[in-house]
Amino acid sequence: MHRDGSFASIIMMQKNRPRVTLMDGGGIMARERKFSTEELFQYTKQLLLEHGYEGFTFSLLAERLEISRGAIYKYFENKEELITDFMLFEMKYFLAELKEIAELNDFDRQFEFLFELIFRNREIHQLIEIGRQIPSSLNEKVRNNTQNLEKMHLEMYSYMQNFVTLGKGENKLKPHIPDVVVLGIIFQTIAIPNHFGIPQDLWVQSIKEIISHGMFTNK
Amino acid sequence: MHRDGSFASIIMMQKNRPRVTLMDGGGIMARERKFSTEELFQYTKQLLLEHGYEGFTFSLLAERLEISRGAIYKYFENKEELITDFMLFEMKYFLAELKEIAELNDFDRQFEFLFELIFRNREIHQLIEIGRQIPSSLNEKVRNNTQNLEKMHLEMYSYMQNFVTLGKGENKLKPHIPDVVVLGIIFQTIAIPNHFGIPQDLWVQSIKEIISHGMFTNK
């Protein structure tokens, strides 16, 4: 645990800086963490999806992590800060993967790639909607976080915009349909809850086909 | 107000029955209501969509209605009861409209009808998802309400099932796509938030076209 110099811990350390240089060189190590940041964010995600923004509490999170509530305050001043940090964490990973779409140079491959990526990160869309519920904060850190989120959100759209532009350039996508509708559909359909437990394969293929060629037969 | 013998007030009166027969014949009328049930449900809808299930409170609702919180308890024992009553109210209206689909006897007309109906009731889908968050209650009335909701939900699906069966029978819908995927897509795509403010007409037509024939060109 003490050697995770990952993205997440960098975010976390912004407030409670250790008074020794940082936990790499040969500083005093102090006691071991009872929970990793990855663990914390994982439960945060679960709880956000289960209870929504307003239903998320530090008490619930502490319970899942089997620590005291007070411990969380060592790393995050409040709910807004924790959740925006978490959103940045998720978004960063998503964007890092999305970036690779630029390597593929024809539309068909990009479509396959994008579809698979969004499908593998189904919750992202729901989380983004939850993110819209965060009230504008007075807290410096939180304002900074939401600004960065905004930026990453735009960056995300710009990659997807390129995808659509390519599709229209190759005459693969219908030119009269607005770009944001194309993107909206891809995002939204993937989030359809499979309440009836259709097998994954069939489910994915069906959705992909409808998006591509519709649910109507071509007579 | 005192002469609304509507659906809503019938639900409401289950608990606090007036001691005179009921408010039709010539009973004593007592003082006038400061808010109608329709008004109450309208704000309930707003608040549920804004804050989600856990964010919804009697305090917020009372504030919007410009009454005291206590007044609401005259009609509903608690949040669960109010929200399930509200859900029944919404569902009832939706189902009443949906029923009429059976009058149309070809698939194309049913498709137009269904699409228009769901589009006009865009929030229904979101509300149904919020409804899933209601914890199973000990309260008699609430258990009864959720059971009825379940029934209406199934009834809703059965009407739509008929629609899909008809479509497949007429060879209009692709036979290999599972029925629930067809329904899921129709429901979900209509709920796409139009964040970029595309004109309504263009928005609806684009979505309808993608659902029907896909976003790909037929080359």
Added chain:
DNA sequence: GCCAAAAGTGACACGAGTGTCACTTTTAGT
């Protein structure tokens, strides 16, 4: 063994939502 530093704990004061209830207000019928 002692120290410094970070991790973690539990108690406290506070604010907000809940559910209840005795009370007041308004109303129509007599």
Added chain:
DNA sequence: ACTAAAAGTGACACTCGTGTCACTTTTGGC
């Protein structure tokens, strides 16, 4: 005018989440 009934109010006791803080625990380095 008087009354019964329903509508509405506001105070009370309670629970739960919040944020803080002095305190204890664990750790590696000296």
